[in-house]
Amino acid sequence: MRVVTGDECVAECERHGTISSVSMMLVGAQLPGTYLLTHLGSAIRVLEGDEAQAIDDALAGLAEAVEGRPFEALFADLIAREPELPAHLREG
Known part of the structure; x- marks a missing residue:
């Protein structure tokens, strides 16, 4: 908000x-x-503004997915990068 x-x-x-x-x-x-x-x-x-936008996009993406509409564009920050393990799960 x-x-x-x-x-x-x-x-x-x-x-x-x-x-x-x-x-x-x-x-x-x-x-x-x-x-x-x-x-x-x-x-x-x-x-911050960019974090607020990412959260808003994620909420909109969930709503679109529930309705069976395309939602991938609203998760561009996740789709456009390789997944990373959290630091505590990475090999030493």
């Missing part, structure tokens, strides 16, 4: 034209235009 206005406790945030009240207790006051990862009405983490 993107902050529209608010303070350290509550912000009005927008996603796809819908405005929602979001608790800011975990992240504090944020400037208008700041992207947030939210869950159940609470801001969990401040996001």
Whole structure:
């Protein structure tokens, strides 16, 4: 979501034209235009614009897949690269 206005406790945030009240207790006051990862009405983490776009694309891709529509383009960041093991699973 993107902050529209608010303070350290509550912000009005927008996603796809819908405005929602979001608790800011975990992240504090944020400037208008700041992207947030939210869950159940609470801001969990401040996001950079590219990360917010990747999350939005992934959510849209899941919705497209459920509806049986093409979704691969929304996961371009995953399709266009070789998979990598997490560091703790790589050989020493």
